[in-house]
Amino acid sequence: MLQLKKKKFKRKVSLTKETRDGILSFCKMNHPNEGILILRGKAKHGDVFIDGLVIPPFSETGADFAGFPNNPLPLDPSYVGIVHSHPVGSAEPSLTDLNNFFGLVSMIVKSPYEDDDIFAWDSDGKEIPFAIV
Ligand SMILES: [Zn+2]
DSSP states (O other), X not given: OOOTTXXXXXXXXXXXXXXXXXXXXXXXHHTTSXXXXXXXXXXXXXXXXXXXXXXXXXXXXXXXXXEOTTOOOOOOTTEEEEEEEESSSOSSOOHHHHHTOOSSEEEEEXXXXXXXXXXXXXXXXXXXXXXXX
């Protein structure tokens, strides 16, 4: 379908295999609590390339919440988004997730945190396709 009127860049996300594996083991480690990580990489014209992970310095995690309450993330241009896990339920972003959207992409991993359990979302809660590179 043609979307000529759409001005917004269509996001494309790519992730190195090492980063994907790092996310999955971090989520497994934190289970049954939520885990949260900052995604590091580069963004150009809506294309996001992720090749690193940073553990947020002040995250608060629990069984049903992972986030940065009242604390803005450091303004680092290499911080392109966040990833967090959903130990229970689907990988769809909750309202809280969307309200706390940071960066360009929000990735969510659902249990049991296997290769197919990672999903990427934009700030509207729409799924973004991503590739492992
Ligand atoms: Zn969530």
